[in-house]
Amino acid sequence: MCLFLRRVLPNSTQxxxxxxxxxxxxxxxxxxxxxxxxxxxxxxxxxxxEEKRRTVMLAREAALRHTGQV
Numbered sequence: 001m002c003l004f005l006r007r008v009l010p011n012s013t014q015x016x017x018x019x020x021x022x023x024x025x026x027x028x029x030x031x032x033x034x035x036x037x038x039x040x041x042x043x044x045x046x047x048x049x050e051e052k053r054r055t056v057m058l059a060r061e062a063a064l065r066h067t068g069q070v
Contacts, residue, residue, distance in 0.1 A: 042048065
């Protein structure tokens with residue numbers, strides 16, 4: 001921490017700031033890890049699976065209409 005802030009901020013505020021900055025760093029690291037895990041499971045995302053299912057159903061219906069089969 002720069003000397004100016006050490007003179008201006010009381011020790012308790014400096015300690016609080018250091019604690020909050022440590023929590024921020026930990027939270028950012030956790031966020032990065034969780035985002036990487038989510039990307040790994042991207043193909044199994046329920047929203048994406050439902051979207052694919054709906055797309056397949058619409059394509060099948062369109063193919064049946066096009067060929068005249070029901």
